[in-house]
Amino acid sequence: MIVALVLIFIALGSVVFHVVNPWWWTEIASNWGYIDDTIVLTFWITGTVFVAVILFMAYCILKFRTEKGRRAHYEPENKKLEIWLSVLTSIGVAGMLAPGLIVWQQYVTVPENASEIEVMGQQWQWNFRLPGKDGRLGKTEIRFVDDDNYFGVDPNDPNGQDDVLIEGDDLHIRMGKPIKFLLRSVDVLHDFYVPQFRAKMDLVPGVITYFWITPIRTGTFDILCAELCGIGHHEMRGSVTVEKDAAFQEWISEQETFEEVQAAALHRKLNKELAQNELEPRAKN
Amino acid sequence: MTETTSPEDDIVPPQEVPEMDLYHPHSFLTRWIFSQDAKVIAIQYSLVAISIGMVALVLSWLMRLQLGFPDSFDFIDAADYYQFITMHGMIMVVYLLTALFLGGFGNYLIPLMVGARDMVFPYINMLSFWIYLLAVLVLVSSFFVPGGPTGAGWTLYPPQAILSGTPGQEFGIILMLASLMLFIVGFTMGGLNYVVTILQARARGMTLMRMPLTIWGIFIATVLALFAFPALFVASLMMMFDKILETSFFMPAMIEFGEKMSYGGGSPILFQHLFWFFGHPEVYIVALPAFGIVSDLLSVNARKNIFGYRMMVWAIVGIGALAFVVWAHHMYVSGMNPYFGFFFATTTLIIAVPTALKVYNWVLTLWRGNIHLTLPMLFALAFILTFVNGGITGLFLGNVIVDIPLSDTMFVVAHFHMVMGVAPIMVIFGAIYHWYPLLTGRMLHNGMGQFHFWVTFLGAYAIYFPMHYLGFIGVPRRYFELGETTFIPDSAHDLNAFITVAALVVGFAQLVFLFNLFWSRRNGIVAERNPWKATTLEWQTEHMPPTHGNFGKDLPIVYRWAYDFSVPGAESDFIPQNMATKDVKLAEGMTVADLKAEKT
Numbered sequence: 112m113i114v115a116l117v118l119i120f121i122a123l124g125s126v127v128f129h130v131v132n133p134w135w136w137t138e139i140a141s142n143w144g145y146i147d148d149t150i151v152l153t154f155w156i157t158g159t160v161f162v163a164v165i166l167f168m169a170y171c172i173l174k175f176r177t178e179k180g181r182r183a184h185y186e187p188e189n190k191k192l193e194i195w196l197s198v199l200t201s202i203g204v205a206g207m208l209a210p211g212l213i214v215w216q217q218y219v220t221v222p223e224n225a226s227e228i229e230v231m232g233q234q235w236q237w238n239f240r241l242p243g244k245d246g247r248l249g250k251t252e253i254r255f256v257d258d259d260n261y262f263g264v265d266p267n268d269p270n271g272q273d274d275v276l277i278e279g280d281d282l283h284i285r286m287g288k289p290i291k292f293l294l295r296s297v298d299v300l301h302d303f304y305v306p307q308f309r310a311k312m313d314l315v316p317g318v319i320t321y322f323w324i325t326p327i328r329t330g331t332f333d334i335l336c337a338e339l340c341g342i343g344h345h346e347m348r349g350s351v352t353v354e355k356d357a358a359f360q361e362w363i364s365e366q367e368t369f370e371e372v373q374a375a376a377l378h379r380k381l382n383k384e385l386a387q388n389e390l391e392p393r394a395k396n
Numbered sequence: 397m398t399e400t401t402s403p404e405d406d407i408v409p410p411q412e413v414p415e416m417d418l419y420h421p422h423s424f425l426t427r428w429i430f431s432q433d434a435k436v437i438a439i440q441y442s443l444v445a446i447s448i449g450m451v452a453l454v455l456s457w458l459m460r461l462q463l464g465f466p467d468s469f470d471f472i473d474a475a476d477y478y479q480f481i482t483m484h485g486m487i488m489v490v491y492l493l494t495a496l497f498l499g500g501f502g503n504y505l506i507p508l509m510v511g512a513r514d515m516v517f518p519y520i521n522m523l524s525f526w527i528y529l530l531a532v533l534v535l536v537s538s539f540f541v542p543g544g545p546t547g548a549g550w551t552l553y554p555p556q557a558i559l560s561g562t563p564g565q566e567f568g569i570i571l572m573l574a575s576l577m578l579f580i581v582g583f584t585m586g587g588l589n590y591v592v593t594i595l596q597a598r599a600r601g602m603t604l605m606r607m608p609l610t611i612w613g614i615f616i617a618t619v620l621a622l623f624a625f626p627a628l629f630v631a632s633l634m635m636m637f638d639k640i641l642e643t644s645f646f647m648p649a650m651i652e653f654g655e656k657m658s659y660g661g662g663s664p665i666l667f668q669h670l671f672w673f674f675g676h677p678e679v680y681i682v683a684l685p686a687f688g689i690v691s692d693l694l695s696v697n698a699r700k701n702i703f704g705y706r707m708m709v710w711a712i713v714g715i716g717a718l719a720f721v722v723w724a725h726h727m728y729v730s731g732m733n734p735y736f737g738f739f740f741a742t743t744t745l746i747i748a749v750p751t752a753l754k755v756y757n758w759v760l761t762l763w764r765g766n767i768h769l770t771l772p773m774l775f776a777l778a779f780i781l782t783f784v785n786g787g788i789t790g791l792f793l794g795n796v797i798v799d800i801p802l803s804d805t806m807f808v809v810a811h812f813h814m815v816m817g818v819a820p821i822m823v824i825f826g827a828i829y830h831w832y833p834l835l836t837g838r839m840l841h842n843g844m845g846q847f848h849f850w851v852t853f854l855g856a857y858a859i860y861f862p863m864h865y866l867g868f869i870g871v872p873r874r875y876f877e878l879g880e881t882t883f884i885p886d887s888a889h890d891l892n893a894f895i896t897v898a899a900l901v902v903g904f905a906q907l908v909f910l911f912n913l914f915w916s917r918r919n920g921i922v923a924e925r926n927p928w929k930a931t932t933l934e935w936q937t938e939h940m941p942p943t944h945g946n947f948g949k950d951l952p953i954v955y956r957w958a959y960d961f962s963v964p965g966a967e968s969d970f971i972p973q974n975m976a977t978k979d980v981k982l983a984e985g986m987t988v989a990d991l992k993a994e995k996t
Contacts, residue, residue: 114769114774114777117854118777118781121781121857125785125861128861128862132862132865133885133887134862134865134866134868134869134885134887134888134891135865135868135869136801136868136869136870137869137870137883143801145797146797146798146800146801149795149797149798150792150798150801150802153791153792153795153798157788157789157791157792158788160752160784160788161784161785161788164755164756164759164780164784165781165784167759168759168762168777168780168781171759171762171763171765171767172762172767172769172777175698175762175763175764175765175766175767176767176769177699177766177767177768181766182699182766182962182969183698183699183700183764183765183766183961183962183969184700184763184764184765184962185700185701185961185962185963185964185992186701186703186764187701187703187704187705187959188703188704188705188706188707189703189704192760193704193707193753193757196752196753196756197749197753200748200749200752200753201749204745204746204748204749204791207745207791207795208741208742208745208795211741211795211796211797211798212738212741212742212796212797214797215737215738215741215796215797218734218797218800219734219735219737233651234561234653235561252649253649253650253651253656254649254656256651256656258654294731297650297651298555298556298559298561298650298651298652298653299555299556299559299561299650300553300555300556300664302729302804304804304872306801306869306870306883307883309800309801310800310801311729311800311801311803311804312729312731313729313730313731314731315664315665315730315731316555316648316649316650316664317648317649317650317662317663317664318648318665318731320731331882332882332883333881333882333883335872335881336872337729337803337804337805337872338553338729338804339478339548339549339553339556339874340556340561341556341559341561341562342474342475342478342547342561342562342563343474343561344478344874344875344876345474345874345875345876345877345878345879346879348879
């Protein structure tokens with residue numbers, strides 16, 4: 112008796128909890144509203160089944176609980192009922208799968224006019240590389256990485272010279288323009304995760320992965336790492352600011368390009384050598 | 397089903413395999429320690445599994461303390477936290493659930509329920525346990541080596557699992573991999589035994605389609621494990637080589653904190669494929685025995701045949717087969733070819749159909765039954781509720797596009813705990829309350845059992861149901877602390893604290909259960925011969941508890957399926973599997989022709 116009432120309480124209580132609790136997703140900031148819609152659809156289909164099954168169970172317990180003289184009904188199977196239930200379940204499942212796959216098709220189809228931004232993960236920091244005026248990113252390789260070439264950009268690739276490098280700092284992107292994030296890691300797995308974008312994808316050393324979004328509102332959002340990447344995993348944070356074109360142009364013009372970073376590094380090196388040369392004769396005295 | 401025989405005739409195929417000889421122990425050592433009796437091995441397996449499970453329980457308290465009350469516990473740092481979650485996960489999935497369902501319940505129930513004297517290879521069966529024990533000891537030893545156990549997460553993803561940014565990368569990870577390989581060697585010995593015994597040593601008349609669903613569940617789960625574990629073995633061995641010999645199976649060219657490494661050309665994603673080729677069937681290795689056992693608990697306590705037995709058998713077989721073609725749904729955000737998403741989302745949602753049918757058949761078994769709300773029944777009902785709840789969230793995560801925002805959040809943690817933690821453990825408890833009298837001759841204490849049931853069931857739901865909503869907010873899993881964010885409200889921290897309190901309470905209720913296990917051994921009410929009035933063979937032995945060799949001088953002959961409950965025409969509301977039709981006591985005024993038992 113109590114069991115049946117508790118089951119009813121849990122079934123209905125879960126629905127009430129779902130409606131009144133304050134915890135729900137953050138306001139979306141990308142074009143992936145379809146994802147939210149698919150979740151809501153899945154919710155109602157599966158939620159209905161959950162409540163129906165539990166209430167049916169509770170009803171059986173109330174109705175068929177043992178009492179003197181009761182004997183169970185003997186019915187090994189019921190083909191018709193079993194076929195009906197199979198068909199209905201298949202329809203329900205198809206009803207969730209079909210819209211899901213349609214949205215997935217959009218997710219894996221990157222618009223041709225999407226601009227590329229590289230996200231480079233390392234333990235435990237986010238770095239970004241944006242193409243310069245040529246609109247293309249230079250090639251990278253692990254063997255080119257050193258203290259002055261953090262990203263491992265190929266110094267001989269002309270496309271890479273004007274690449275804009277953001278090392279461990281915030282990323283700015285333009286509102287309303289589709290962006291293809293190219294994801295790359297120089298050490299372990301990471302995952303570029305901005306809850307408001309809904310999209311996410313792992314960064315895998317040795318390969319370049321991707322996903323695309325179109326930001327639909329301005330604001331500054333947290334970037335988290337969503338793939339366990341060692342002891343500093345929870346501290347691997349960054350932020351991304353979505354802004355209008357004018358503000359973006361102003362921001363990007365203030366950032367350093369690969370060429371400038373290399374030149375500065377060369378300058379430092381020469382100064383250092385010069386200083387050493389000056390020191391040497393004095394040391395002889 | 398066409399019948400050509402008269403109603404009195406039972407269909408009993410002839411005996412095909414001769415009886416085997418048993419090794420009879422001569423000393424305490426060979427009777428209780430190096431025993432070849434599957435029932436003793438079962439208890440050995442279960443005691444070790446429950447002991448190591450207690451370690452995992454304590455680890456879960458520690459990690460919940462950190463999540464619920466960050467900054468309050470100085471003795472937990474980030475490295476500790478990642479080690480806790482890793483060891484908790486691996487112990488629960490492999491060393492507790494797999495070992496208990498197959499090594500524990502499998503060993504005890506298979507020979508008894510199919511009507512065999514023992515497993516077919518008793519010596520190999522004994523070795524299986526000792527290698528399992530060795531695997532557990534190697535795992536435990538990793539707590540005491542410099543650097544401690546691995547903190548790579550139970551999925552052990554390279555490259556981080558063997559690089560210096562991860563705790564336990566010196567020795568912990570090596571011991572973890574070694575322990576897993578030992579476990580697989582030990583399991584394979586036991587697993588071959590289970591399969592061969594079921595296929596070869598069944599009593600006369602025990603056709604496959606007369607077997608109790610408990611045996612079907614354990615059977616198919618074992619077949620799955622025999623196919624799936626080799627993938628984990630290979631992955632562990634390759635990672636061991638990458639770690640010790642600096643091969644590059646899973647390691648591409650990389651930088652480790654500014655230093656170029658000597659690795660190159662390997663693929664981290666390859667490891668994930670191998671891991672989940674094992675890891676997804678593993679879910680069903682745990683779930684299928686639970687499906688089988690719960691079917692029998694429901695049937696016995698509703699005094700009604702399981703509804704749609706043949707459909708239930710084929711659903712188990714079908715789920716088992718499909719379990720091998722869904723693995724990459726764990727990898728939707730791994731960076732694998734995105735077009736895989738179409739295939740794996742489709743197969744994953746297809747598997748929901750046979751699974752849903754099983755749920756329908758369980759609840760339809762209650763319909764027009766004669767429901768006895770015993771403790772095993774309460775746990776079986778709690779299983780249905782938590783399994784349906786955890787199963788439907790699987791439809792979220794299996795549908796590739798819906799998985800994208802939820803992947804790697806607390807939603808995933810809530811989902812898999814509900815579906816492969818809480819639900820199967822409800823069945824384990826129900827099964828222990830059910831079969832304890834067979835093992836000991838005494839009943840478990842009902843009062844303690846009721847307390848244990850209500851706290852565990854309601855508490856576990858209170859832990860995991862709200863946890864899904866942390867995932868909706870976007871709270872990531874495997875975070876030592878959430879720190880400052882703009883999107884996680886303060887109320888989410890309160891919810892985390894609430895979940896921690898609930899987890900502690902549920903954890904302590906398990907101590908009551910353990911106490912009950914020991915207390916009732918001597919003080920429990922002496923059990924009747926067949927206290928639940930079950931039809932299956934394990935309750936029809938000459939002695940209770942059954943002795944070595946299980947059955948008396950003669951093995952039982954099986955005349956019917958395991959579900960002849962409340963058969964019209966019979967006086968009793970159950971007919972044991974080994975009772976011939978001519979021996980069935982008829983109800984007043986009935987003739988044998990009125991007996992409507994299923995002829996299978």
